[in-house]
Amino acid sequence: MDLLSDLTPEQRAAVTHIDGPLLVLAGAGSGKTRVITRRVARLLDSGIAPENILAITFTNKAAGEMRERIEALAPGSRVWVGTFHGFCARLLRSYARLVGIEPGFTIYDQADRLRAVKDVLEQLAGDEARVTPERVESAISRAKNDLVTPQALRRRARDEDEGLTAKAYAAYEEKLRACSAVDFDDLLVHVVRILKENPDVRASLDGRYRYVLVDEYQDTNLAQYAIVRALSVDHPNLCVTGDPDQSIYGWRGANLSNILEFEHDYPGCRVVKLERNYRSTKNILSAADQLIRHNRDRKPKSLLTENPQGAPVNLTILARETDEAEAVAAKIAGLVREGEYNYSDVAVFCRMTALTRPIEQALRSARIPYQIVGGVSFYERQEVKDILSYLGLMANPKDDLAFARVVNVPARGLGKTSLDHLVKAARDRGLPLLAMARQADQAEGLKDKAVRGFRDFARLVDELRALCDHPAEEVIRQVLERTNYPDYLKANSDDKGEDRLANLDELVSAAHEFELEHPESQVHDFLADITLASPIDRWDEQTGAVTLMTLHAAKGLEFPVVFIVALEEGLLPHSRANNNDKELEEERRLLFVGITRARRELYLSRSRIRTFRGQQQATFPSRFLDELPLDEMEMNDRSGISDPQYPPPRGNGSGSWTRRPDAYPAPRSSPGGFRLTTAAQLSGSGGGPASPADLDALRPGVTVIHPEFGMGRITAVDGAGPRRKGTVAFATGQSRTFVLAMAPLKPLVRTGGTGPARSG
C-alpha cells in the first residue's frame, strides 16, 4: 500500500524522516500511532533490516498492537517491539554475568519487593523502625529510577530515618543478590550499568539497534533516558514521540525534561508537531483545552479539530456514589438502547480502582456487561501466586522469598518457629533456604518432626525441578498434583473455593497459551512474561462490554463515549497530590488525558456524599470543574440538595456554578434524596437548647454542617453530658474540637431515615 497518500504534510514529514534524531510532538488524538507504524514500514521499505529496528512502547498491549500493524504493512518483518522492561529483561538474560547476576534470575514484582523490604527492615531495626516498609519500598524504587546507588543515598541522608532507609536499601540489594533476583527497576538499572561499564557491548548494541523508536517519551525516567542515550551514540537515529501534556507518571520517576530537552540533547534533531486532532468533537476538545491551559509549567499549544461541534459535555451532580453509579448505568443503557452505540464503545474512568465498586454494582444490576481493567491483578491472587512461587522456586532454587511463601502451603507442620531456625542456620552458613532445608538435620534448634518436614519439602521441590524444562502447563499440573493444592484449597476456602479452583484452571490455560506462542520457552520465561504483564494487557476491546478503568490505564486509548466519575476534591486532584503545584499539574494532566480519550460524548459527574472506607463523607467539587468551559456545557444537579456554604479553598470562586454561595440549605426533599436537619429537629424538641437526645445524634462518623466551617465529619467524641466534646474534620482540611452542646453543628441525614447517618 502507499504509505504516504493519506497523510497530512506534517505526518508525512515524520514518516519520511529516516536518519538522524526526530522528535514528534503529538497532541492527543493527532494520529501518532499511525505515524509511528508507517514510519517503521517506511524504514523497512527503504531496505533497513528489521533486526536493526527497536520500537519501545509503554505497555505490552501497545506493543502487540504495533506489531500487528507493522505486520499488516510489512508482512513477515520481525521488528522487536516491546516495553523498556521487556527489552531489558531480554538483554539481561544475555549479559547478566557482566553485572554479577545469574542468567536464570527471577524477576520480583512490587509485592515481592515489599515483602523483601519488610524482612530486611525487621532484621535491621526489629520493631524499632520508625519508617514504614511501604515508604522504604517507594524510596528504593525512586532511587533506582533516578540511578541513585545505596551508597549515594546514604551520603545524602539528612536524618535517622533517611539513614535507615539507605541502610535498608543496601541490605535489600544484598538480599536480592543472594536470591538471584532482580526487581522491576533493576531490569533498567542493570542494563544501564552494562552499557556504561562495557563500551564494547554498548557499541555493538548501538550498531545492532541502529533505529530506535520510543513512544510516550514524556513518561520516561532517568534510567530509561540513559538506556536510549547509550543506544544512540554512533547511530543517533532516534525517534521519540510524546506529548508533555499527557505526562502522568511523575510519581514513578518520569522526568518531563527528557522530552522538553530533547532538542538540546540531540542537536540537529528534526521536530515535527502534530497538532490537529482527528479524534474528538469540538466541544470535547474545548473542554480539554480550557482545562490544560491552567497548567503554568507548559508550552502553550492549541488543540484544533475539523470534527463537528458534537454534543455538549455533560456534568451531572448526584447525591451519593450509588446514585452516581446508577445514573452512569442508566445513561449507558439508554445510549445502547437508542442503537447508536455498543457497550464496547463506552468506558468509565476513575482516579482510583477503589472507586469502581459502586459502578460495578450498578452495571451488574442493570445487566450491563462490563470488564474491569486493573485492581487486584489475576496474577496477584493468592492461589495463583502460591503456584507461581512453586514454579519460581523450581526455576531458581535460591529464591528464598518463594521458599518462605510456599514451604508451609499446604500446611506441612513447618510454622514460624521452625522457619526462623532454618533462616538463622541458612544465614550463618550463607546458604539459600532450599539448600539448608536439604540438610535441615544440621540446623540448630529444629525438632525432628520439622527436620523431616523440611527435608521432605526439599525433596519434593528437587523432584519438581527435574521437570523444569517441560512445558509450563505440564509443570503447573504436576505442581498441583504433587502438592495436593486443589484439596488444600477446597478445605480452606469456604465459599470462594470454586472461584479459586477456576483461577488455577485459568493459570493452566495461560501457560498453555504461552507455550503455543513461545514453543522454545522455559519456566522462567513464562514467569517473566507474567511478572512484566500489566493489567491492561489482559484487556480485550472486542468483548462487547463496557470498560471500567483508571485514568492512568486509559492512556493511549480512545472510546466513542467516556464517563469520568468522582470529580471531587481529594480524589481528583487526589489528596496526596495537594501539596505542590507540580503534583497538582500532573493531576490536571490526568483529567486532560481522560477527557481527550472521548471521541463523541463525554459525561462528567460528581457526588455530594461519598462513602469511602466505610464512612460517609460530604465532598467538595473538584477545583478542575471550575476550569472547564461551563457555559458551553450541559449541567444538571440531580442530587436533590444544594451545596452548603463554605469558604472557597482558594481565590474567591464565588458566583461560579459549581460553588453556590447561597446555599445554606433550605431543606428540600426529594424521593430518596437528602435534607439537612438539626439535631433539635431530629429529636422533635424544636430548636431550643440542645437536649441529651440531640447530642446523641452527634456521633463519630456522622457528617455535620457548621455555619462557618462548612461540611465535616465527626472523627471522635470525648467525655459525657453537657461537656462532651467532639472533633470534626472539615472538608477544607482543618480539624476542630467543639463542646457539642454549645456548637452550631447540624447532622446531615437521609430523608425518611430513622436516625442520623451512621458509619459502618
Add this chain to the structure above:
DNA sequence: GGGTCCTACATTTTT
C-alpha cells in the same frame, strides 16, 4: 503448630 478471632491500620496511579 495451627486455626480463629480481633484489632489496628492504611488508602493513588503501575512497569
Add this chain to the structure above:
DNA sequence: TGTAGGACCC
C-alpha cells in the same frame, strides 16, 4: 471497607 498481623486457645 478490606487486610495484615497479633493474641489467644486448642
